[in-house]
Amino acid sequence: MSLSARRLDNAASRVITSKRVTMLMADRGVTSEDLAAKLRILESTLTNFREGFRSLPTEVLGAMAAELDTNVAFVLGLSEDARPTAVIQEAARLRDATRYETEPLH
DSSP: OOHHHHHHHHHHHHHHHHHHHHHHHHHHHHHHHHHHHHTSSSSHHHHHHHHTSOOOOOOHHHHHHHHTTTTTTHHHHHHOOSSOOHHHHHHHHHHHHHHHHHHHOO
């Protein structure tokens, strides 16, 4: 992938992330001030992230996803599943357990 294509891909990803964070905050009634305080970052840092001007460390992204009751992959636009990570993992565990219970032994 060329440098210009990567830049376009990164820009598109930042737009998706910004829209998703903004949507999640609105849906949950969370203000920038409240979320920044819970994440222990400056409100300006959160604003710059939401506007695509900066990235956040992985642990802050994880904490943000948890505060917004979702998962990092959804925030970053890598998944359409907005459920929290723990819920996704539990559903997969139950699905796997059910599959093994119903499969015949060879």
